[in-house]
Amino acid sequence: MTAIPFKTAPSLRSNRRWALIAAYACLGIFVVFFLFPPYYMLVTSLKTNAEIAELASNPWIVTDGVTFGHYEHLLTESSFPRFFLNTTIVTVIVVAITMVISVLAAYSLARLRFWGSGVLATGVFLTYLVPDTLLFIPLFKIVGWLGLLDTYWSLVLVYPTLTVPFCTWIMIGYFGSIPRELDEAALIDGANHLQMLLKVFIPVALPGLIAATIFAFTVAWANFLYPLAYIYSESEMVLTVGTVTTLIKGDVFHWGGLMAGALLAAAPPVILYAFLMDYYIAGLTSGATKG
Amino acid sequence: MADVTLQNLVKTFDTVEAVRGIDLSIPNNEFVVLVGPSGCGKSTVLRMIAGLEDVTGGDIRIADERVNDVPPKDRNIAMVFQNYALYPHMTVAQNMSFGLRLRKVAKSEIRDKVQRAADILGIAELLDRRPRELSGGQRQRVAMGRAIVRDPEVFLFDEPLSNLDAKLRGQMRIEIQRLHQQLRTTTIYVTHDQVEAMTLADRVVVMNAGRIEQAGTPDEVYHRPRTRFVAGFMGSPAMNFLDCQITEANGSTVARLAAGPALPLPAEQAARVRNHIGRKLVAGLRPENIREAASHDGANSSGVPHDVSIDIVEPLGRETIVYFRLGDATLCARVGTEVHPRAGEQTSLVFHPDRLHLIDPETDLVL
Amino acid sequence: MRVLPPLLRRKPAVAVLMCVPLFALILGLVAYPFFHALFLATLNKAETAFVGLDNFTFLFGRQTFWMVVRQSLLFALVAVVFKALIGLAAAHAINTIPTKGQRKWRGMMLIPWVIPPALSTLGWWWLFEPTYSAINWGLTKFAMPAVPWLSDTFWARFSIILVNVWVGAPFFLIMYLAALKSIPGELYEAAEMDGAGPWQKFFYITLPMIRNIIAITTLFSIIVTLANFDIVRVLTQGGPLNTTHLFATYAFRVGIESGDIPLGASVSLFMFPMLAILAFIILRNVRRRAASLA
Ligand SMILES: Nc1ncnc2c1ncn2[C@@H]1O[C@H](COP(=O)(O)OP(=O)(O)O)[C@@H](O)[C@H]1O
């Protein structure tokens, strides 16, 4: 044997080690970049107003004792619980509407095929690419005609335009990947369309269903433009707009409460992701790559 | 249980004519195997019987009722798919009982039927598992169990063993046979594997290009093929085909193989080819009818020895497959284990004309 | 003779029925509003008279509008480039480390993308607050000058891009990571045996294999970024002196806040040709990819 294998082996290994060190260094920097704003929000929300107002001390840590006063105030003496309730109502209804519409349509488009179904599928994809900011003004008129201006029902009406296309799209992908023989087996077993959908397709495509649900939830929970444009009364406001517009109006040193509100408002989607991240990522990436 | 009749069954996909007029009558209790190369339309026939494809032309009758317009669930059939098609989110018991539950059968009856089917198939201890926790053979059994619990009039199998490894396939073949002996349900079984066809079938139906080439017992299609296609398709290694000329010399009829020996034909066959004397025909000779010279099986008497040069040798243990050239053609012979031929060697092989098939090249029919 | 089983004959009716809600939604709340926007854009402010293309000629004559166009394009292009680069670097780094730890790192990096952007931007707003800016506190500790984050045009534009990159990079990270994971490991092993180093492996295997995903993700992100609203609205409201307005925030200012709905609709519609071209390219890419996978 020549010496070549012995010469290259260590260099290969050291190559790998350097790649690993570089990767961890990179990740460290990125994590700091990605996490320092929420960290700072958390720190602020735990400081007393006096400490926030004070300029000399290190703003990145709590030096003057941790307080939950901002949270307490938010939950007991502000409209925040009202916002939370409104957001929850809107989100739950929107998610339900979205799932019904998109699951039915996806089953039909993935399996039954009819004249024009290909065009409709493409239309779904194109609608998904329409951003909320393109049509919010004509929708403003429509919401007005329907008498829904300044109520959160306007959001229940318009949010599905943002959620349904993508949910339909990924459900088409998931349903399409179910082997055809499975429906045929169910057909022979005696299932009709509804039973096929409820007892075979939905359970088998459950991961996709979860991904779509999270997507709809996130969009409905996080949208800012529509409530900002269509809702003015505090009693009808949802979390995003309520936090940004009404909480700011507090006293001079409102920052602690503002940050507490932002964090509390962001908690439900964050918690949802913590548990179901893998489903969501699988759905998202399959939606963009498969179809 | 019921008989199944297909009358001039035709299926066209857009432009593809997948099935071109099938007539087949399957009596009650029979085990019929549709066999043929991939793409010949076997699955399409089966799926039309199941009601999964609409019928372009012709009629399907199950138990004397025309079922062309009857949805699959009302045809009283059960089907086993190649990739099992088990519901991944249901346990074995739920998979098997799904059809019964949809039909609102009483719970206790469902339990009994599932238990009985599981006992028959030896999967009683798997009832609470999900398909992904099962091996290929176990999944296959569950798929069959799902068919059994329904107590159908007809079993349909579409290449049910293709996804199993060779050893398991052998075992399952035996189980399917045992199952049929026990239940006696009319069965239509599709496969491209002629060994499965031969071993399982009461009757083998050989299909090619959307048509039936021959239907008969395994013995008939093997030993008395009607067409060149059937002769070549059944049997492995496949039958040797080579040109030959029929001549008459000193009162006996002889098939003179191209670049090979002249084989005297048995009297009965000689009578059948009387009209073809002087013509070029195709001779079909199975590998087992070309043996080594020192064969002990006593059939030597009628054989004609011929010197050949060996190309390739495949020892299989029980026998040895030998490939050799005769003119432009490569032929195949099966020899016993007593002789040890080697590639490149000259040796003498004996051609046995008693099982010679003579084929008219114009019609491809066996004479 | 052509006979169809009743079940198959019924199929299209059921299928169409199941698509009716979807169709109604697209027709009533996407297609119709679009055409209504076209109509609105031809009216005067009071919506009492048809003015043809006057709204557009008015916009074309305004310097502010052209600044919005320039700023929107600059914002979208710069932000997308940085999101793509950071996403790719982070995805590559995660894909390099042992599988066991990958989920944890990925989870931490996705947090910015999980928080509703309007809310996380509030946090950034506080970080940029002129008197109390915690970032400036850090800068001065390292003897650097404090930065007028939101009051100076350049820095305001910089801040908006920074926040957008912060919010959007994780999306690229996810897409790239999924793409990287779909590359068979044998390719790298084969390349290693052919003597390829880390850079060669990246340029000759990784990049070509994920090129299509990069393209689709980037195009998609350009749409989303071009149409962005939340960040500018919360951070600067378009200021200082309208220099940070995007199409969406400007349309909101003109259409909703100033009550000139036709003009606002015109500004929004201005995005449409760009979005349409991008959507067309994406669709072609997606189709091509679907065809290559089939
Ligand atoms: N759904 C279909 N659409 C178009 N052509 C089909 C379809 N199903 C089968 N075919 C064609 O019909 C022929 C017979 O197919 P099949 O019955 O599946 O063959 P086999 O089961 O014998 O392999 C093939 O040429 C196949 O390509």
Ligand SMILES: [Mg+2]
């Ligand atoms: Mg087949």
